[in-house]
Amino acid sequence: METDKCVDVLNSLIEINNDRVEGYETAAKETDDQSLKSLFAGLKSTSESILAELRSEVGRLHGDVEEGTRTTGKFFRVWMDVKAALTGGDRHAILSSCEYGEDNALEVYQHVLEEHNSDLTPEELTMVRSQYEKLHADHDRVKALRDAA
Numbered sequence: 310m311e312t313d314k315c316v317d318v319l320n321s322l323i324e325i326n327n328d329r330v331e332g333y334e335t336a337a338k339e340t341d342d343q344s345l346k347s348l349f350a351g352l353k354s355t356s357e358s359i360l361a362e363l364r365s366e367v368g369r370l371h372g373d374v375e376e377g378t379r380t381t382g383k384f385f386r387v388w389m390d391v392k393a394a395l396t397g398g399d400r401h402a403i404l405s406s407c408e409y410g411e412d413n414a415l416e417v418y419q420h421v422l423e424e425h426n427s428d429l430t431p432e433e434l435t436m437v438r439s440q441y442e443k444l445h446a447d448h449d450r451v452k453a454l455r456d457a458a
Contacts, residue, residue: 400458
């Protein structure tokens with residue numbers, strides 16, 4: 310296992326979780342709906358917890374921790390859609406946009422688990438699988454709320 314490759318893989322997960330934190334922080338500021346504020350705070354909290362684990366592991370490997378976000382591409386458009394939906398107050402549209410963002414986060418994790426599992430130690434793989442399960446639970450929560458809206 311190459312340490313630089315491992316750090317790169319972990320940093321890709323840091324980046325997507327940075328996106329989630331920033332996105333849900335922004336979404337919470339944009340809505341007056343207290344139930345959505347609570348939902349967004351919980352989703353943000355999941356990623357903050359995950360980020361602590363990932364940053365600790367990258368630090369243990371003496372790597373540079375990614376501090377940025379993916380401000381281009383699909384995830385950026387998701388948050389613009391969320392902001393537009395919040396402005397219109399359409400709960401179903403808001404939750405649909407959030408679910409799309411959650412889908413993107415899960416895709417990044419699936420890609421790491423399928424294509425980069427040999428770049429991680431067994432302990433790191435266990436950590437990443439656990440994080441994937443937490444994100445999957447968040448996804449399912451958003452989807453259920455969307456379906457009920």
